[in-house]
Amino acid sequence: MIWFIMIAVMVLSFIVQQTLTSRFAKYSKVLSPGGMTGAEVARKMLYDNGITDVKIVSVPGNLTDHYNPQTKTVNLSESVYGQRSIAAAAVAAHECGHVVQHAKGYAPLRLRTALVPVVSFASKWVTWILLAGVIFINVFPNLIWIGIGLFAMTTLFSFVTLPVEIDASRRAVQWLEAAGITDYETRPMAVDALKWAAYTYVISAIGSLATLIYYISIANSRR
Secondary structure, three states: OHHHHHHHHHHHHHHHHHHHHHHHHHHOOOEOOOOOOHHHHHHHHHHHOOOOOOEEEEEOOOOOOEEEOOOOEEEEEHHHHOOOEHHHHHHHHHHHHHHHHHHHOOHHHHHHHHHHHHHHHHHHHHHHHHHHHHHOOOOOOOHHHHHHHHHHHHHHHHHHHHHHHHHHHHHHHHHHHHOOOOOOOOHHHHHHHHHHHHHHHHHHHHHHHHHHHHHHHHHHHOO
C-alpha cells in the first residue's frame, strides 16, 4: 500500500510541476493591467504595507523567487523581476506576502523560521543515519529511530510550510485586486498561477509523510 502511495505521489508531483510550468508560461504572455514589472509590483506592495527596510533584487533561474528574512531581500527570478505580465505580478506579490507575514509576526511563519536550524541539521544527516540504521538494524536497532526522528522534523516543516504559502498567496491576491494591478479578467489568472504553485507544496508534504511512514514500517518490521 505504501509503495502505491509513493508512486502516486511521484506521478502527481510530475503532473503538478508540468502544469505549473505550463500555466506560468501561459500567464507570462498576458500583460498585467497595471503595466508594472514584477520588481515594481513588489516595491509598491511593500510601500503600501509601510515596509521600507526590504530590498528587491534579481536572481538567476526560473521560478527561483523567494524571500530571505535574514538578509531582508525579496529575490525575484529574472523572468519575474523585469516582466510586466500577470504571472510576474502574482509571483512578486506572493513573495511580498511573506514579507508582510514577517512584519506582522504571522505565527506559522515564526514556527517555520524557528524550525529552519533544526531542519538544516536534519537534512544534512538524515539520509546517512537512515541508511546506516537500515544496514545495521539488527546490531543498532535504535539508530534507525534516530533517523526517523530527524526525518519527522523535515516532514513537520513541510506541513508547517503549507499555511505559510497559502496565506502569502491570499494576501497577494487581495492586494493585487485592491491596488488595481489585476482586474476581473486577470484576477482568476493570478489565482490559478498561485494555486498550482501551492499544489507543489501539498504534494511535497504528502510525499514526505508517505516516506516517513515507510521508514517507520521498516523499523517496526525488524523488531
